[in-house]
Amino acid sequence: MRSGGKGSITPKLGRPPTTSIEDILDAAERVGLDNLTRAAVARELGVSDATIRHHVESIDRLYARASARVFGRLQLDAPEAQTWQEYLRVLADRFTALLKEFPGVEDYVLRGPYERITVDMFEAIIDELMQRDTRLDRKASHLLGSRLLTLTAALRPPRRNRYPGAVYPRSDLYEGQVGWTIEAFLVGADMLIANGQLPEAVPTPNAEWTHLDAADPSRH
Incomplete structure (x- = not known):
């Protein structure tokens, strides 16, 4: 990538992808409550683990919130x-x-x-x-x-079968x-x-x- 001078390309320091708690809960459902990890949700949304932590402090809390939303459909x-x-x-x-x-x-x-x-x-x-x-x-x-x-x-x-046989x-x-x-x-x-x-x-x-x-x- 060229830098400096006429016609040079200057990289943009773009903001990281943003998301909301509703986006995170939607992603948690797509990942699956029985396979839920913070990393999997981050990958699903294309954001960092830190972004997920910013909205939900722990994986247990994420599971509880996502599960409560699902149970709320009963x-x-x-x-x-x-x-x-x-x-x-x-x-x-x-x-x-x-x-x-x-x-x-x-x-x-x-x-x-x-x-x-x-x-x-x-x-x-x-x-x-x-x-x-x-x-x-x-x-x-x-x-x-x-x-x-x-x-x-x-x-x-x-x-998942935890016991072989x-x-x-x-x-x-x-x-x-x-x-x-x-x-x-x-x-x-x-x-x-x-x-x-x-x-x-x-x-x-x-x-x-x-x-x-x-x-x-x-x-x-």
Whole structure:
């Protein structure tokens, strides 16, 4: 490259590529929540790792934010479901479909810590359950809703086999197995509730929503 003199070419000190948190979350989804690394997201966007760090301080935080946005697509209203059991069946079917579309979000649901938008969604599920059965208090609704989601997430077979020689359930059997297990959970819970055996909620680590009763005396 020539420098100095007439007709010389002077390199431009261009600004590095810019991006936004929405761009980063979009890229995280394209990379895949189960393969998420800061370097992979940076490559996807054509920016540096430092640019990603500027917007999101850690890979754990990036995973949580991306997962919360994906989980936020779970439709919670189901006016066609008249009973709490019907409501949870609908929710399980929707969540199973979401897990298939976005592998990796199950770890977020199982372990947290949860973003505020997710906590609000959990609260909405509790309200949906209580509206359908006056026997259910907040603690019982909390346990029913949380176990429905975590049970569905736990049944999702991982993409990567960490144990040589192990065989995961065939993908064509996955939805049927989830459906059977969820039905067994609902039938058993219904029998216990009918006998007046409401559960006591046990706080889950890093799940703020399980402590709402303690935070608000009016909810005891």
